[in-house]
Amino acid sequence: MQCSTGNSQSCGNSNSEENIKDDEVRYPDGSVKLRNPNIELMDQDILYHLALGSGSHDLVEMFGDVKFVCMGGTPKRMENFAHFMMKExxxxxxxxxxxxDICQYSYRYSMYKVGPILSVSHGMGGPSIGILLHEIIKLMYHAKCKDPIFFRIGTCGGIGLDGGTVVISEDAVDGxxxxxxxVPILGRIVKRPTRFDKKLxxxxxxxxDPEDPYDTVTGTTMCADDFYEGQGRLDGAFCDYTETEKMQFLESLSANGVRNIEMEATVFSALTxxxxxxxxDICVTLLDRLKGDQVMAPKEVLNEWQVRPQILVGRYIKRYLQMKGRISLDGHGSIAVKSPRRFKLVQQESQTFD
Structure with missing residues (x-):
């Protein structure tokens, strides 16, 4: 089978120009509607990598009030973000x-709930965040969440930006x-547009804040499938290009409006x-790739920089809740089990996906 990989064509069904209608993705009350009719016919939908299930857990009780899903690479970062939002x-x-950690039995991702906020780790790279997004979107459906908003908070390499700069992605491109x-589906290449919400x-x-001791900018984000060669680094196990070629590539990115490079933006924007x-998608730069490949900032500086996207997202969430009159919230995201037998089954099933 031969498939075109050009910008305008694909083999099979291409969704690159698809306009999604509201009634395809949400019910009249705003709750999430899946674009998969098979889920409604299943006796139980097991979210394997979250160690949750629609038959084993009362997902409406546990997650029905969720308005914000915030995700980042590492479990520790998202645990820290959960504690940060508790204070906020x-x-x-x-x-x-x-x-x-609601997903403690999955051994894959970590998830914490702070009132209407889910803080969950997504691992590194497109495949990892893609698996999580499938299951988180299904979780929103089963929990009957209304008009949830997703944020990705992470780190990146800047293109012509100093370390510590916060970048809000306007657009996402691949390498x-x-x-x-x-994505290849059933032997056919399917293309899904990478769009972020412009109003958001x-x-x-x-x-x-103009008084922030760092810049916050918007621009295009390049999503790489690899940390080393895919991002033009010279310090991987392999390197079949020169430093001159690397710099020409990075400068061409800058000329095309690319402000940063990371590894999840295309999948995150396309699936949402x-x-x-x-x-x-909000990231902080750890270095300017036009000046080098390796992060040289001290650990304490990096720790401070990584909080900056969290601060911006925290401002948005706090402002939203203040406008809605919901700012002081109790509860701690406990597990609500509907069926002990199925609960045990979900734990066992999740642990088999090593």
């Missing part, structure tokens, strides 16, 4: 309790500067767009 919105835990996420981007940019979910 005045969320209090019952005496003698602590935040619980060939294609504005779609390409403007609202986030407006929340950047496919689901009709508002989303934004």
């Amino acid at each position: 919105i005045g969320h209090k835990l019952p005496t003698g309790t602590q935040l619980m 060939m500067l294609n504005r779609y996420y390409q 981007i403007k609202e986030l940019k407006a929340l950047a 767009n496919q689901a009709g979910i508002k989303a934004a």
Whole structure:
């Protein structure tokens, strides 16, 4: 089978120009509607990599109030973000309790719930965040969540930007500067457009404080499938190009409006767009790739930089809750089991996906 990989054609069904209608992705009350009729026919939908199931857990009770899903690469970062948001919105835990990793039996991802906020790790790269997004979107459906907003908070390499700069992605391209996420499905190449919510981007940019000791910018993000060669680094195990060729490539990215490079933006933007979910990708640069390949900033500086995207997302969430009159929230995301037998089955099934 031969498939075109050009910018305008694909083999089989290409969704690159698809316009998604509201009634395809949400019910009249705003709750998430899946674009997969098979799920409604299943006796139980097991979210293997989250160690949750629609038959084993009361997902409406556990997650029905979720408005914001915030995701980042590492479990520790997202645990820290959960604690940060607890302080920001005045969320209090019952005496003698602590935040619980809801996905502790999956051994894949970590998830914490702080009122209407889910803080979940997505691992590294497109395949990892893609698996998570499929299951998180299904979780929103089973929990009957209304108009959720997704944020990705992470780190990146800047293109002509100093380390510590916050970048809000306006657009996402792959390593060939294609504005779609390409995936082989049943032997056919399917292209899904990489779109972020423009209104959400403007609202986030407006929340950047002029007194912040760093810049907050918007621009195109390049998503690479690899940390080393895919990003033009010279320090991988292999390198079949010169430093001059590397610099020509990076400078061409800059000329095309690319402000940063990371490894999840195309998948994140394409799948949230496919689901009709508002989303934004906010990263902090750890270095300017025009000046080198290796991160040289001290650990304490890097730790401070990594909080900067969290601060911006925190401002948005806090402002939203204040406008809705919801700022002081109790509860700590406990497990609500519907069927002990199925609960045990879900744990066992999740642990087999090593």
